[in-house]
Amino acid sequence: KAGVTQTPRYLIKTRGQQVTLSCSPISGHRSVSWYQQTPGQGLQFLFEYFSETQRNKGNFPGRFSGRQFSNSRSEMNVSTLELGDSALYLCASSSQGSGGTYNEQFFGPGTRLTVL
Amino acid sequence: EDKVVQSPLSLVVHEGDTVTLNCSYEVTNFRSLLWYKQEKKAPTFLFMLTSSGIEKKSGRLSSILDKKELFSILNITATQTGDSAVYLCTTAPIREQGGKLIFGQGTELSVKP
Numbered sequence: 001k002a003g004v005t006q007t008p009r010y011l012i013k014t015r016g017q018q019v020t021l022s023c024s025p026i027s028g029h030r031s032v033s034w035y036q037q038t039p040g041q042g043l044q045f046l047f048e049y050f051s052e053t054q055r056n057k058g059n060f061p062g063r064f065s066g067r068q069f070s071n072s073r074s075e076m077n078v079s080t081l082e083l084g085d086s087a088l089y090l091c092a093s094s095s096q097g098s099g100g101t102y103n104e105q106f107f108g109p110g111t112r113l114t115v116l
Numbered sequence: 117e118d119k120v121v122q123s124p125l126s127l128v129v130h131e132g133d134t135v136t137l138n139c140s141y142e143v144t145n146f147r148s149l150l151w152y153k154q155e156k157k158a159p160t161f162l163f164m165l166t167s168s169g170i171e172k173k174s175g176r177l178s179s180i181l182d183k184k185e186l187f188s189i190l191n192i193t194a195t196q197t198g199d200s201a202v203y204l205c206t207t208a209p210i211r212e213q214g215g216k217l218i219f220g221q222g223t224e225l226s227v228k229p
Contacts, residue, residue: 033217043159043204044221056209058216084118090158104150107158 002110012114018079021111026092032074037088086115118143122220137223139205140187147210148209153200
């Protein structure tokens with residue numbers, strides 16, 4: 001079974017630009033979560049999508065948004081980039097059902113975003 | 117404010133040693149606690165703990181949750197250099213009540229030969 005894939009793997013942008021990151025979950029997984037990882041803040045939860053609906057959201061500004069398509073692929077968008085948005089962005093998929101607990105999440109390799 | 121605190125933040129041991137990593141939490145919406153191992157890539161799942169006092173075990177790794185005292189420990193016995201990694205714990209909420217996963221800062225473990 002193919003793992004979680006993320007594209008692109010590396011990205012360099014300048015302040016004020018916007019960026020779109022893509023995540024393809026493991027086949028059959030309907031839950032996709034996004035995380036930001038930085039040396040100072042560690043791993044922080046951005047949001048989770050299930051069946052094209054955002055189910056939970058972390059404490060990030062509205063510049064961070066996402067969506068999920070009917071095939072469970074997900075995209076994350078960051079508008080008006082700031083220097084502090086430089087980070088590793090990870091997505092994770094899970095075979096989570098319609099309710100209950102967060103099960104084991106399988107992480108993708110991440111997209112390394114550098115904002116200059 | 118919800119928080120998850122791991123200790124120690126870093127640890128250096130020699131092969132064969134036994135280590136205990138700690139994770140304490142204060143969250144308003146708690147359903148389970150998960151441990152992940154992160155080497156120079158994406159985190160990989162180790163354990164999920166939902167019930168208090170029941171040890172989960174996988175080879176040389178084991179973990180237990182204490183829901184009364186709000187903490188979990190991860191034990192690694194007979195450490196090997198391949199155990200060198202950052203170990204992350206996270207609390208997961210009851211989905212129906214909303215909320216988000218909250219990660220600790222991680223414990224960086226270095227195992228010397």
